Amino acid sequence: MGAEQKFLVCWCACVCVCAQKRLWEGTEVGTNLADGASDNKVDHVHDTMQATDAPPSPPAKDQTQRFAFDERIWEATNVEINLVEDAPPIRDKEADEADHVLDTMQTQDFPPPSTAKDQFQEELVIKPLHSGDIYASFQFRTQWDTDFLEKHKFSHYRLFPKSLGQVISKFSVRELHISFTQGYWRTMQWGQPFLPSPPGAELWVWFQDTVTDVDLAWKELTNVLSGIFCASLNFIDSTNTVQPSASFKPLGVGNVTDQRFLRYAVLPREIVCTENLTPWKKLLPCGSKAGLAVLMKSEKLFHSSFHSQALHIRPVCKDWQCKSTSWELRQTLNVVFDLHTSGQGKREWSLFKMFSRTLTEACPLASSSKVYVDITDNPQGELFELSPATPLVSQAVVLGDGRTYSVYDLTDHATFGQTHSLNVLLRWRAAESGEMLRPLLHGERYVAGYGLQTGEIHTLVYNNHPYRAFPVLLLDTVPWYLRLYIHTLTVTSKGRDNKPSYIHYQPSKDRLQPHLLEMLIQLPPNSVTEVTVQFERALLKWTEYTPDPNHGFYVGSSVISALVPSVVAMDTNNTQERPLFSSFFPCKEESTYFMRIYTEPLLVNLPTPDFSMPYNVICLTCTVVAVGYGSLYNLLTRTFQVEEPSQGLAKRLANIIRRLRGVPLLT
């Protein structure tokens, strides 16, 4: 009871803080420092709220992130090195670069916008993981040159799928990101994925600022998407939708960052299977008939440790001046094939082994169609053997790490060779692959406590960087039936209290809205930061339980977004390959990079009543009533009459004996 009152007080205080946020901005810091010593967590929230005027820097991040995206594409296309036959495998890159810049400028992936209105690109990245598993990542990018503000042009589709175009125009969507994931990405074993996604279904949408009723549009949109993707997105309602203030910024052009137009929802329980893949494949211009998509055979894709398919729609710049915009649709599919279940424990991977298909042609509609194989750890071929060999090598900075890729260009007929099919084969020479660089940022989450009344959510965020501290944004969405005691929120790193510099907390309303907790936390170098908060488990109404309530209730993943210092600056080997003059100051796009990771979803048991109890009670009382009724009925309807007692068997036997003896009979 006491706890509940405290909670209520805290709740009110938070609401007040939210309301008075603007007023408080002017107050001086000194008083808050004095308060900071007190144990009262409400005060703690106060001054963290107040520290909002220290900019949480989301716009900067947003820009960097976008910049990094563009940069990556540029990198991928820019540095193609044609190795001459007699040259050593890795030549001095600098010398080559000068020669080939001209070539690559001509053969770059983007034809000038005047020739083609729509473009389609496809690529597959294969990355051998250190655990022996293999990671395959498909990306399909459809660019549609139509201005997203002009509505009347939204009716004639060429490469862009009509169903999605109609959705965009009907609901005035500015950005749409949806992902379906089966399995959990193991960051510590596999490193970082190219596009992270939480287990289950995730949907976040930025609406245009012309939308008046965002909630209605969101509700209709989720229902329509649920139909398009055959998923249970229609279970998204106000109880699992939030409007994050800082974690999800638009990735496309435009500077509207008003969170009123943002909706974010996660369905951690969603099971992803073939029925979601088929509509997803249907959105590709070539379907699964040609190009890289022929590899997508569902029986292989779902026989994997991790499967994630996603779709991102955003407006992007059409040209370098960014005078006009176009729509970009990115469809991605990420799979991790397990060494033991898919690979029979042998460190030998090929396209055929992974997908039971080989490549025979590029999608004829694609302006570029490429297969990349990550050979960063294998510069001399000492770790694994890659066949067929390819002369094309590309370098890119991916997630702050310089990577080298072998490239197979499917638009070139020579790639397919004599057999007219491409089956990329990786065969390991060594039994063990080298040491993996520990991921700089890593998160974990679990529920602690016992009993069915209270519990505690622990979120651990690891900063594995040896000497750099960096801030992360932590977003937690907790359903209303776990009532968070926000006054018990503690953030500790290295055994000391770590005060978040920004807290956005939105309390839940029963059956209406979930808890939303967003914090900006500074992670000290080489540390584990632990965020704990206690909660009480609510007792639901009997219709609110799921069909299998004893399985537990899912709580979506925490989202950790961060600008992570790049490892390129850390890497001393890197200077060997690069000219000295270029590598003293880390250049901007490499010094930090944007990263988003998701923790595990939680499975929490709620106090579950015995659902058969009402029926048991009915049965029991009915039986008692029926027995009572029966005896009463018998009593009322039975006629009682005195009956001559018939002679017993013994008596009759005795009489027979007596008759034989001639003795008088018994009466």
Next chain:
Amino acid sequence: MEEDALNQSTAAEADISLHMLSESPSGSVVIYVVPESSTVLPEGVSVYVGQRRTALLRAGGQMRVAVALKEVLASLETWIKQVLQVMSFSHGDITAALSDRVRPGDRSREGLADSMRAFKSSPGYEITFSLLNPDPTSHLLHWDVEAAISSYIQPLLSKMAPVANFSIDSQILYYAVLGVNPRYDPTLNAYTLNADSLSHVINPVEARLGSSAASSNPVLNFLLYVPDSRHSPLHITDHRRHTVPSNAFSSPRWGGIMVYNVNASGTELPVDVHIDMRRVMGVFLPQLRLMLGVQSAAPPPGFLIGPCGNAGLADWELDRLMWTRSVENVATATTTITSLAQLLDQIGNIVINDNIAEQVSSAVASLQLAVGQLEVGNLGLAMQYSKEAILQSERAFFDPSLLHLLYFPDDQKFAIYIPLFLPMCVPILLSLLKMASEVRQRPGQGQAKKD
């Protein structure tokens, strides 16, 4: 002045100038009787039906003899009846409009086919033009569908705007194949699709077409199929194995498909193909008219139907369509409300929210208004009210709070109380059995007593 108009050299010009003189209200038909000697009508034509709401009728031979107005009218009556049959709303149209609700007894097969071909009345339609390219490696197809739609389809749709809302879009589908393998016909030196196999063509394509995500209106599909080079040229043949000149067919209440043959004789693949949209739209436009319910019955002998102008739809055709659609809408809305009432009768404890009651009552009000306007002959308003009635009645009917399953069915309450009823039945049944056996035994007892 009308005489001046009628003195024009051709019937079409006369029609236009008559229209300039007086605008006739929608739903009406004006018949001008011209003397037999008039040169307006071509030789052998006694009735000219204009593109507005006028008809020119040549007076018969007996006109000169007859003097009284009554006799003149009497002699024209048969012709006028025929004109009205063609241009206005008749009994047959009502039965066609209500064909889903009326048993097709004495109706002609032709009329039935007509009414089944057209889409049911709806407040809006989505029209989708799809270009199917089964082999993008050999053909690179270009179609200027935007310009074609704005010049051919849009005039018709803007003329039909009072009937329904239309939205048009187009898409290109790659690697979309027909469901039937065409057969090679050596006599034609071409591949053929027989009319019997056409019913299997659509299914595999339809999975790719994608339903309209943005609205729940019915979708009219028009597919332009360009056969790949291995199956080219491709012709559609009718039941007598003659090739169909338009090379197109339509599927009732679904849309139309046209096969567009390309003689790709380029050396370098893919071959750029620019599609002649005039030819394509010349096929799709009549199909669209049929789908939308514009009937084009063959005129009786002696009739000449004027060209329908650039809109593709004459005023009197639109009037007829609005008549049938209004009647159909009224019938649909009435059925919806009736079945809603039946549903509410079935479930006693259903909760009817105020907004549903409001919608039902406003639907009934709009229905009455629509019927009233129809009686007056005010087509535009009747159409509008009947559309409102449909929208409101459907909104009330499909309200999620009226879901049948939300209410606990009475028969299942018995199942819950079986633990009570079953043990209670046992003594009752036993005593009933006892009573029965006593009744059976009683005659025997009576005999025993007699003895």
